[in-house]
Amino acid sequence: MEEDEEIKAYWASLEKASDLKDANGAPNGYDLPPLSKATLVEQLSHTAFWVTGMHETAGSIVEMFESPRNSATKVCQQGPEGEDGQPTRQTMADVQTYFQDMCVIASTGFR
Secondary structure, eight states, X not given: OTTOHHHHHHHHHHHHTOOOBOTTSOBOTTOOOOOOHHHHHXXXXXXXXXXXXXXXXXXXXXXXXXXXXXXXXXXXXXXSBOTXXXXXXXXXXXXXXXXXXXXXXXXXXXX
């Protein structure tokens, strides 16, 4: 298993996904233990829990998507400068974004 190139690439990508820095400002990553069957099982179990069990425990965020004004969930371009001199940002979802958000909420609402 430790020789599998795809699993090794997955493990390396986890470490690169972190933007944590040490005291000197150098990339610190997640400080994962060496790859082994046990550490892979633990990491996958941890991830599965957080995207299922904890989501169920903490509840849904459907209330946040009742209006397109609350669900601008895409990265947006900066707009012109506002009265305070700061660039404005999109604060309301467009039709496509709102529809996509509704699909996510609908599909994640099942047990």
